[in-house]
Amino acid sequence: MKTVALIAAWLVCTPLWCQQFDVRVDSNRMLIGDLRTAQLTLTGIAEEQVDSLDVTGWLERKVEPVGSSPWHSTEEGLALQMQFMVFDTGYLVLPPLHLTYRTPQGRSQRVSSNDIALEVYGITIDSTGLAPLREIRKESLTLRDVWPYLLALVVLLGLMALYLRRSKDKNTEEVIVEVPLPPDEVALQRLAALDAKKLWQAGKIKEYQSELTHTIRWYLEEKFDVPALESTTGEILSSLSKVGLLAQQRNDLSEILNIADMVKFAKATPSATIHQDFMVKAEQLVRTTRSISTEEE
8 A cells, every 4th residue: 555655646746747837817807908917827847948838729719918028936936927918808718828848858748727717898888979988198297387387496596596695795794814924023013112111211121121132032033943932042042053143143142132131130230321222233133134034934
């Protein structure tokens, strides 16, 4: 008994008996001339084995295939969608479709599908002679349809641009860019302002000498890029040894800075004429060194 069962199972599962060809349609009720889709499913056959599909039986029933997709693999097997139209009315039974394929041994075999029952109805014309209502078809948009809206959009954008431009002009303030004065001009202005204060004439000798030397140190630092404001008199003279000062300029600068140090730190009291003399020498130092070009300039 076991041997018989095994033989029966082998016969059932041979390629000859395991082929299945199924055809289904998306709707069994349709209007004459309508387009319908048939889903063809094929199991037990590989895609490369498929040879040809015979639809002669459908053509004899006034069923006309109008296109199909290629065979493709799905979970159920191979599948194909075929669109068709029917040009007859009534209850129709479409005969099976026949598929020819090749076996792995190269022999040609054929498998048939199930038949399909359809109900095809025609267009009913009433006694009034009026044609049936048809679907409303929307016309495609043309330039004539949309040009009023485009014109309105262009005008609106132009008005917005004009408004924004006028608003910007109203809110724009004049920007004044100040060009910094060169160090020599700034130093001469500060010396002139110091001379106008009449400090040493009022007995404020230390304040006068401090402001005078501070202006000179600031000028040297800005002009020759040396740390004059934070250096001693000796360090300043040493830093200026390579900038091209004349001997008289170095002597005047050394005299002004050294006397000012004595006034500020040793409380020395120089003669009254030396204050005005130092102002003249400071102004002369600035004017005679303004033409010296530095590496930065």
